[in-house]
Amino acid sequence: MSLTTNLKALSEANGVSGDEGAVRKIILNAIRDHVDEVRVDTLGNVLAIKRARGKATRRVRVMLDAHMDEIGLMIVGANDDGTLQFRAVGGIDDRSLPGKVVLIGPDRIPGVIGTPPIHLAHGDDEVKKIEALAIDIGAAGKDAALGVVTIGQMATFNTRYRSLGTTVSGKAFDDRAGCAVLIELLRGPRLPVDLLAAFTVQEEVGGRGAHVAAYAFDPDAAIVIDATPANDLPPSIEQDVSPNTRLGHGPAVYVMTRSTVSDPRLVKHVIGIADRRGIPYQIRQPGGGGTDAGSIAPTRGGVPTVSISVPARYIHTPVSLINLNDVRHTIELVRESAARLTSTILRPA
Numbered sequence: 138m139s140l141t142t143n144l145k146a147l148s149e150a151n152g153v154s155g156d157e158g159a160v161r162k163i164i165l166n167a168i169r170d171h172v173d174e175v176r177v178d179t180l181g182n183v184l185a186i187k188r189a190r191g192k193a194t195r196r197v198r199v200m201l202d203a204h205m206d207e208i209g210l211m212i213v214g215a216n217d218d219g220t221l222q223f224r225a226v227g228g229i230d231d232r233s234l235p236g237k238v239v240l241i242g243p244d245r246i247p248g249v250i251g252t253p254p255i256h257l258a259h260g261d262d263e264v265k266k267i268e269a270l271a272i273d274i275g276a277a278g279k280d281a282a283l284g285v286v287t288i289g290q291m292a293t294f295n296t297r298y299r300s301l302g303t304t305v306s307g308k309a310f311d312d313r314a315g316c317a318v319l320i321e322l323l324r325g326p327r328l329p330v331d332l333l334a335a336f337t338v339q340e341e342v343g344g345r346g347a348h349v350a351a352y353a354f355d356p357d358a359a360i361v362i363d364a365t366p367a368n369d370l371p372p373s374i375e376q377d378v379s380p381n382t383r384l385g386h387g388p389a390v391y392v393m394t395r396s397t398v399s400d401p402r403l404v405k406h407v408i409g410i411a412d413r414r415g416i417p418y419q420i421r422q423p424g425g426g427g428t429d430a431g432s433i434a435p436t437r438g439g440v441p442t443v444s445i446s447v448p449a450r451y452i453h454t455p456v457s458l459i460n461l462n463d464v465r466h467t468i469e470l471v472r473e474s475a476a477r478l479t480s481t482i483l484r485p486a
């Protein structure tokens with residue numbers, strides 16, 4: 138299975154927070170024959186171990202993390218007219234919802250988030266809040282709707298993966314891009330360090346899976362692989378601040394997020410590796426958003442943690458865009474950074 142085959146399958150799988158089973162299945166199939174141990178924990182995290190090559194007495198144990206879940210919608214009720222009420226799971230802008238096709242539940246029942254046609258629209262119509270929107274599955278009434286869809290079921294956007302050349306489009310690259318990177322790392326050669334891989338659940342609702350995974354692994358250090366907003370958004374306009382990250386300029390190394398300050402020793406180490414190996418990278422500046430690092434770093438006595446992300450345009454909307462070279466450079470940067478981690482680097486300054 139190639140990187141793009143995995144990326145397509147992962148992107149098209151539905152796995153809203155707490156309902157990651159379809160994604161988990163793809164990952165287990167992809168890594169099973171390439172790791173020494175793999176298990177699914179109580180919350181649904183996939184925890185795999187790929188031991189170091191050679192016989193070292195005290196190997197550095199590096200946790201690598203990518204989250205399996207994606208933002209989406211949950212069905213919370215039905216209206217008398219047969220349409221379904223829903224709420225967001227994770228951060229979604231209400232403005233991106235009207236007119237989108239969604240797939241509901243394990244049977245992937247198609248529905249559309251209704252919006253009036255332009256013929257019936259008024260110039261001064263306000264953007265509707267999510268509470269005022271409804272999913273139309275074509276049911277004649279409330280009972281008919283609840284005969285095919287159950288309250289509590291999740292819905293995702295019906296977005297196919299497409300190649301646009303070096304750039305690809307699809308849904309849920311946050312964080313299926315990270316999952317694809319982590320799969321490649323596990324399928325690759327053994328490194329001089331133990332790799333403790335966590336494909337986590339429930340990141341988008343508060344980094345819950347990662348918290349448990351980090352406690353179970355008790356690692357020496359952690360690298361979180363995620364997707365981060367690229368704000369080089371077309372159409373290009375003159376901006377008085379440079380974009381935070383942009384497509385095609387390499388993985389983004391986080392210095393700080395809403396929930397964490399990356400371990401300065403690890404940031405220095407990762408950037409040093411990138412410079413020496415000629416791997417392009419960009420510094421992800423402070424701003425909104427967080428990663429599983431916020432859950433891993435404060436575990437037990439504290440875990441030195443850094444986040445490295447694939448820049449992605451339009452994340453947390455029905456479709457996002459990433460550059461495959463950024464994905465490949467992320468694999469290379471994480472592999473080299475993990476391989477060269479030593480207890481000396483991690484010694485308190």
Ligand SMILES: [Zn+2]
Pocket residue numbers: 204311312340363364
């Ligand atoms: Zn993410």
